[in-house]
Amino acid sequence: MLVRFSAFSLSALLLVGCATSAKLDPSSDTSTTTPAATEAVATTGASGNAKAVATESQKRQAMQRVSNDSSETIRQLKKSVAAKPWAKEHLALYLYDLDKQSLLWQYNATSAMRPASVMKLVTTITALELLGSQHRGRLELLISAADAAALQQRPAMAALYKLKQPLILRGIGHSALERRDLFAVHEELTRLGVAAPERVVLDRSWLPKNSPAAAFDENPLSRYNVVPDALLLEQNMQAYQLVSTNTSLQLRVTGLAEPIVADTKNLQLVDEPCAAKQLQSLTWQWSGDITAPKLAVAGRYPKRCTDAGYAQLLPADWSWQASWRAFWPDAKLVKLSPNAPQERRYVLSTLVDEPLSVRIRSINKYSDNAQARLLFADLSNVAETGDKHADTELAFGFPAAGAMTPADLQKSASVITQFLQQKRIDTKQLVLENGSGLSRQETLTAALLGKLLQWQWAQPSRFDFIASLPIGGVDGTLRKRFKNQPGAQCAFLKTGTLNNTTALAGYLMPQNRGPLVFVAIVNDEAAATEGVQQLNKLVNQLCQ
Structure with a gap:
């Protein structure tokens, strides 16, 4: 197994001191030390001081070499960028040394740019801080008061109970419902003594299914164009x-x-x-x-x-019906109702999503737009997460379903903006629509994203965040990029791609210097060709 150490990891190891102490003989008397012994001790001390001075000198020389190398690298970067006429107005860069806590270079860093998918970094960093790494969405199974009472009175070994009222499936922030989750519903209902329901309400009121006013591009049926809702099953693919x-x-x-x-x-x-x-x-x-x-x-x-x-070929409800029939092949066609009844309901069971620390890996490593948009929506209920949705009232052995506040995308945008402003990050050029970057309205600056990445580096959640980033030449959207190049295993960068936009943002871990914040965004017709080549060149130069 190849183990690669960066300058960052080596410097961290050097911080671990190895303290040793001499083991003294309790019977010895220091007052009887001979002059020869004293002279030997003095000589040893002088030698040790000389070695320490030499070591410090070597460290200063090494630091100076790194500083000189960094200065030369920056000069090369500036020369490389200056050679591209389109870069004068259509390229934004932000480069920051995390060890020295110094800004190395910024170029058009305060200009509004279309970020494409690097906008997901803003969404995921904010969510990690405000929702917490263990935050989970959930799928609630709700039943009527009459059915709750009947189930409470059902003898343990009796036949499976047939619900008199529809079973309600209510999604709140669950980002990745799959067929296996329906299997879990099937197992949970059977465990609780409930027969296959004939009527089901798909309660999407937390985030209703809305079709876009017009197709985003020429591939409306593709996965990246999925419009999420509160009960998005296998992204309806x-x-x-x-x-x-x-x-x-x-x-x-x-x-x-x-x-x-x-x-x-x-x-x-x-x-x-x-x-x-x-x-x-x-x-x-x-x-x-x-x-x-x-x-x-x-x-x-x-x-x-x-x-x-x-x-995306089938109507969304057909996907649910088809999956439901896979587990209850003898059941009648499940009737799906669009609206949940208004009377009091009780929570039969709850299925939870993966924790946020795991979810953001799909969002950042593989640029999952639907999950990013669901997480963005979840931020509108920052003050109402976890058990705050549920009431404490119990009836018939089941907790009453709590009130649910629908997601509000405008509120999500306000939550993110206020979060950034609290960190003293300028948000004048920030425009948020859905938090995924799949938008022609969303904008930010390279400086905003760079300063947010600086802040994230100092947080306890940075390890969860860094683990979510694609690694050059290894995985995610960088799996085939930087292979056998200096950027391999050095670039921990989120990618962004739209028509006339390419971007990279995250961290670089060079072997010969400390970690760097790197943000680069190109908004130009040459983004997909010269833009990608230029960003690759910059990354490789910094990782050498």
């Missing part, structure tokens, strides 16, 4: 296979037992090359239900083309 002939279009999709022959009266099957993701340009219209689905497709699609992958 399904595996699919789409096959066309000269005259027809057939779709296979996870959750539907049989392939669907689509209504193609508004579809043009054309003699064009078959390419990936061509289904993104089609319009999908579903009708019926999961037992008898009907699909009408409009647009253009190549003849004799087969495409497969993952996409």
Whole structure:
């Protein structure tokens, strides 16, 4: 196993002193020390002082070399940036030495820039501080008072009880619901003596499902474009296979037992090359239900083309119904109601999400937009987290469901802004929309992000945060970047990519100097080409 030490880790090790003490003979008498012994002690002391002076001199020389190397590196960086005409106005940089606590270089650092996904760093740092690393979202299983009373009176070995009122599934801040969570619901209901419910209310009132006014880009069905809600199951993504002939279009999709022959009266099957993701340009219209689905497709699609992958194809409620039937195959089609009843409900059970310290790894390492947006929404209820949602009242052996405050994205933006201002970070150029960076409105400055990263470095939660960052040449969105280059295992950086935007932000851990805060954002038509190359060059120069 290769163990790589950075200057930071070595300096930390040097702080651990190895104190030793001489073991004296209790019978000895220091007053009888001979002159020869005294002279020997004096000689040893002089020699030790000389060695100490030499060591201090070596340390000063080493520090001076590092300082000279740093100055030369900065000169090279400035020269490299000056050679790019587009960098004059479209590049922002912030570079800070955490060991020396000094600003090495800033360039357009107070200009408003579109940050793309490095905006997720603002969201996750704020959440770690205000919500705590052990904060968890949850899925509540709620039942009526009558059902709670009946369950309380049910004999232990009696047949499974059939709920008289709908089972309510209420999501509050749960960021990553999967089929295994529905299996957990199935197991929990069985353990509590409840039969498969025939009616279920999906209570999304914490964060209602809202469709965007318009598609963000030309890939509306892709994972990064998922619009989250309070009960987002597997990000509403399904595996699919789409096959066309000269005259027809057939779709296979996870959750539907049989392939669907689509209504193609508004579809043009054309003699064009078959390419990936061509289904993104089609319009999908579903009708019926999961037992008898009907699909009408409009647009253009190549003849004799087969495409497969993952996409948001099914209506959100169909995903729930399909997953539910996987665990209760003999149950009737679950009827889903859009609205939760207003009468008092009781908490049958609660399933919790992974802790925030784990969740932010998906957000930062793999740039999960849906999870970032859910976490941003969760920040609107900073003062109402944990058990503050629930009442203490007990009835029929079950706690009463507490009042729930819906997420408010404008309040989330205010919470983050106030948090930054409390840290004396300038927020004049900060614009927040959803906290993920998947936005054409969100802006910040390189200085804002750099100063926030400086602050985070000094916090107890920094280890959770650093563990969430992609590592150059190792994992996350940097897995294939910086391989066999100086930036490998030196760059702990969040990436950001949008049309005309590329960004890197986080920490650099060079071997020959202390850790650095590094923020670089390019907003230019050349971002995806020259911009990426320039940022890679800067990182590699600093990591040498």
